[in-house]
Amino acid sequence: MSEEHAHIVPYKTFAIVWIALLFLTGTTIAVAQYDLGAMNVWVALGIATVKAGLVVAVFMHMKHESILFKLSLLTALTMLAIFIGFTFLDVLYR
């Protein structure tokens, strides 16, 4: 079971993640200049997912939580993906 939250993340880590987030934001803007066809949405969503993952793992301390919390989050994200994905079984083939 999780002990009290005593994890102190060094400023260096925060700074590195912050720079990574800025870099990924720049990448999103840069990629938007090119028309990748059907890949447009996938690339944008892929970068956004990596950014959200960094925020959740580092800024929201999920990296230091027990496996139980990680599994709970994964379950929620999986269900969300299923809800959206299965809706496309209708929308894409209509």
Place this chain on the structure above:
Amino acid sequence: MSETTATAANDRGFWGEANYPGIFGWIFSTDHKRIGLLYFWSVLTFFCVGVLLGLLLRLELFAPGETIMSAQTYNATFTLHGVIMIFLFIIPGIPAAFGNLIMPIQIGARDVSFPKLNLFSWWLYITGATLAVTSLFTGGGPPDTGWTFYVPFSAQTSTNVSLAAVAVFILGFSSILTGLNFVTTIHRLRTKGMTWMRIPLFTWSLYATAWIQILATPVIGITVALLFAERVLGTGLFDPAQGGDPIMFQHLFWIYSHPAVYIMVLPGMGVISDIIPVFSRKPAFGYKAIVVSSMAIAFAGSLVWAHHMYTSGISDMAVMIFSFLTFIVAIPSAIKVFNWLATLYEGSILLDPPLLYALSFILLFTIGGLSGLVLGAAAADVHVHDTYFVVGHFHFVMFGGTGMAFFAAMHYWLPKIYGRMYDKTVATVAWGVIIVGFLILYISMKVVGMMGMPRRYYDYVPEFTGLNQLATVGSWILAIGLILMFVNIIHGLFKGDPVEANPWGGASLEWQIPSPPPTENFGEEDPVVTHGPYDFKKAGIL
């Protein structure tokens, strides 16, 4: 406090100890048992209102044409019947009332993880219920959309859909918070020795249910919020003229509302799984299979929502895949039914009222479930979609399933909570009357539906008169049975003979503490669990 008063207070368990005087000792209490009873009496009140509305609907359908109400009143009445029964009775019924009353005791906890949040959930429930009732008398009058609030009609009708949507939004939060509380409690507050494989099956079913509450309920919040925006702001998200998609509303609605069917029925299955071993004097057959099937239902039940939409114009691909997935859901439900029957097999059966209601659950839920397969098969569904066959089907599953499980739970656990017993003979007679009325009412609906009578109309062609009259007579018999059951149980709880700690011979923890339970359930020391919940030999019952 003198010694005599202290003893009297202890004899009455948690009833004798309140933090505030009078009603404030209830509505501001954080004791899970008091909150459970608040929920119990609230949902029971709304159930009675829902029954009354149902009886009025049946009375209107006694003869073709206008009988006792206009078409508009009929539309409002069936909407209200659905909204009250679904959102105010069946969804919170077993988990919020009996889950709160029993689950913490079953795992050896003194309360839930977040007692204040628990009380807040009840307040949200009452706020949502009040707004739902207010929507009847304000604005453009009672909503007439059916409980499903389908667009485009719900976005255009002048009736008070907006306020009803707000009510559903708030009720959803009540449900989410209860789910969150239960998941945390079951993970964190199990007593020493209460391993995962020693958790009673009722608590397991609540665990599976709580996950659906957490993961699926936010979607109904989003759905009604978008409907509200559509009506108030004209966002056009569901309006094809503005680039929107009306079928998207149905997807969003059923992404919640189909898993919600399992929020309704899974705790009922848990009640039955707990009752059958006790009254068969045998350990539950296939304990692990029942546990796994609860989790499988929770997961697979989240993948089948579009089977409500075969005739809405969704793609053929979606129809085929959702039809296939629907058949998969039947498997874990069937596993449970077979395990219950195997538990009964060669048991020392005690035909007490809780078991009678549990047995009727198995019969009625199986009939309802099998007729669900007719609807799950896309080709057959096209013919019976939106007919009374569907109405018959979901009443068999919801009322015959969850309703019977609720009654079973009442007869099984309320003597423990109140410390008094009802008259078992009257309870048995009432059960018989209820079953006869139930079968006449809902079998008639199924047959008239197969003949082609559409649902949600206040009128019908004369050919359907006989079966409709039979159904209405069935509703009267059912109502008589319900009155008999409620009068008997309520009289018993307040005036009946005192019961000992373990009147049924159960082996789970709730039967090892006094009736009624003390405020924090257990004495100075937490209980230590040394055997499974249905190990009657080790518990010294056999």
